[in-house]
Amino acid sequence: MASIHQKYQEAIRLYAETDLSAVQIAKACNVEVAGFRAYLGRHHRDLLLKRYGMEGMECSVKLRSKRGQRPDAHLKYKEAVEACDNLSYIRLSISEIARMFGVTATGLGNFLRLHYPDVLERREKAKLRLGIADNTWRGARRQCAEVYTQAVEMYKTTDMTISEVAEFCGVSIGGLSQHLRFYHKEVIEKRFSEREQAKKGKKKIGHISGNGRKHVPDPETVERYREALELYRNTNLIVKDIVQRAGVPLEGFRYYLRTWHRDLMLERRGMSAAGKDRDDIDLSITKRYLKSTSAKYADAIDSLKANPRQVAKVAAEFGLHPETFRMYLKEHEPELSKRLGMMKAANGKTVSRQAAEKYAEAVRLYETTGEELKSIARRLGLVYNSLGGYVRRNCPEAKQRHEAIVAKKKTD
Template sequence: MRGCKPETKAKYRPALELYVATDLSCVEICRRCGVSHTGFSRYIASYHRQLMLKRNGVECGPEIAQVRLRKKSGQTAAAHAKYKDAIRACDDAAYIEFNVSQIARLFELNPSALGNQLRNHYPEILERREKERHRLGVNDNLHRGVKSWCKEQYAEAVEHLRITEDTIRQTADLYGLSSSGLREHLLYYYKDLIRARANKRERAKTNKIRGELTGNGRKHEPMPESEKKYREAIRLYRTTAMTQEEICAATGVTVMGLRHHLRLWNKELMEERHDVDGRGEGTRPTGTKCYLKSTAAKYAGAIERLKATGSPMAEVAKEFGLNPDVFRKYLHEHEPELAATLGRTKLSNGRSVLARSAEKYDEAVRLYETTTETLKSIARRLGLQYKSVGGFVRRNHPEAIAAHDRLLEQEKKLQEQKESQSCEKEQTETTVSVQEEETKEKEHILQVLKQTGGHKRNAAKLLGISKSTLYNKLRKFNLSE
């Protein structure tokens, strides 16, 4: 009883007492106590399940939560408890001389109800019983089984159910028959058809394809009145760029109702309307927003103006009253080729770059390709970021890099030439100076020798050198000794 509110217990207390103390049906108990049959049944199933099982002849222990009163189809536990003794008597040789109606009266049951229980759940007992009664000669010679006129009456409906997926009620209405009569006829004489249809519904239990069979035996499709109600709204949704709110205002349906109808019965139309660029979900880049058809219509005029004039995106957005950032994002996602050309210009080498970048780095590129100044020095002097201007030059001006390298090579060659010439001049000047010194020294030696009358030792003393050094110099200058 945990979880049940006190007012709920008080409401159903009289009905619960009758449920425990009497054999009255739930319908009769609810009628006497003035409570809802649905509410009382739910109350019993939720808070007094053990009483419910006991009343239906099911004895169980603590595992009452797992016990079911009946299968998806077949005899209920209550019916089994009610008719089990009479059914056992029908299959007993001691009662072979009685017909089914007589046995029903012996057990105080309704003869038709007992016959229905036998035909629906124990047909083999009926067959064995009739054969035995015929063998013993106690049969009453009454007709058993389907009558010819009954079979003829339901023949077309049975064939219709075999070849279509219509429900029994729909088929009965189509052929002007009683739906309960047709159902009983099928249960008695066409169990194979009932079983086949039940298996088919079981396989289609999770099927949610429009027009296909579902687990309840009906086709998965909207009700005619619902289809009629939203027909005009669906037409506008398919053929115009109106928003759902505008369509609902024009057709008088609710927004929530239209959305539910679209999601349930027109999912393909929703996907088509969202797929404004025709790429489909499978080819749409990850993270790309899927815009509505109304959004595409909103930006269509501005996109046409961009394509026709090539004007700056911000100007066109302002002209059409659009948010520039949102418009730019839409272009990059759904018009990437157009977005790639916006605000770009072509350089003399044919490369396409952003116009603002070309203007910003133009002077730096000119200096870099016409001088030998380093790019870092140029960037610092012009107030630019070295990495930014360096990347721009590498990507878009390889010819400027080649020109700069040629200038550096030329400057290097000129420097080498100057250094070579300077070395040659120094060597020449050194040679002349040495020759002059040697000439002066030679003349001085000759003059001293002349003073000493050719005496080498005295000449060496006057020159301040040794005699051997004098002899070496004389040999060097090719002077006779």
């Protein structure tokens, strides 16, 4: 802390003893302007209040509000504004009143237009009533209004900033800003309320944000990652290979994807943001499957759908690891996995759904007739050993009913 005080010691002396601005002092003392201003506000606020003519006021008073007039400006023009609104000075022009109170005519005029437009209106009405109007045009000049008509309309109907509108229409940024603040306050108020509303919620891509700009990536950033994004969208390459090929930083590209192309990341992970905000989906809990993984299992899945059979057999046919393939099916093909998976039979035993469907007719015949199991298997085109093993493991009650029917026939 002592080193900081020592760093700004000379700058503070100049600020207290001279009328130099903070920028001039910072340059003279070779310190950062922002740092010097922050140091002033934190450790020498009394000097700031003195500089602004606000000695004796509470140190908590705001020197600069978010909008509206500054306290120092209010004090500077206070008496001149009161004179402009006083009938005793009605015969004087704004320029004459400004000179009388030691302020510039332009500064006073702009201050009135910006903060006290009602004073100007009352002055004009009073002059007309008293018959001392000078027939001078007040307000926006016709030529200026024509120059800024297109820019004002564009600022009203789009999300473009003042600087963007001015550049597009080929007009002065400062001139357009002043024209809007003086003669189109409702437009400025509307944009301000939109910005304040945007600060309350999450930033949405393509919508206005709290700083008044659209929440979109910079054109330079878009161009920088254009090739990498195309590779990410249209190939099965992993991100590390993509950044090497495109020559962009890995962490930068990952941040670009998370911020501006979250939908592509979800697509790569086999998820969809339909019906919910894409920003609400936590990427850390989503499974990171590559596009190449989807292509790897595509043929096996198509084969299973066309001809349902044991997952292990299909995995062996296509050279896949059976357990890994089974896990992939459960996550990405839940309906197919459920159809091929295990189920609870009527007797409470857990059996393969496919086997239960395959042997259902054979079991029904076996438990309701006296026909031998080998005969039933031959008639239905089933493998006897497989059918016998299934009945012994999963349908012992069917065997008991079959034996009861056979014993009854022998008795009769």
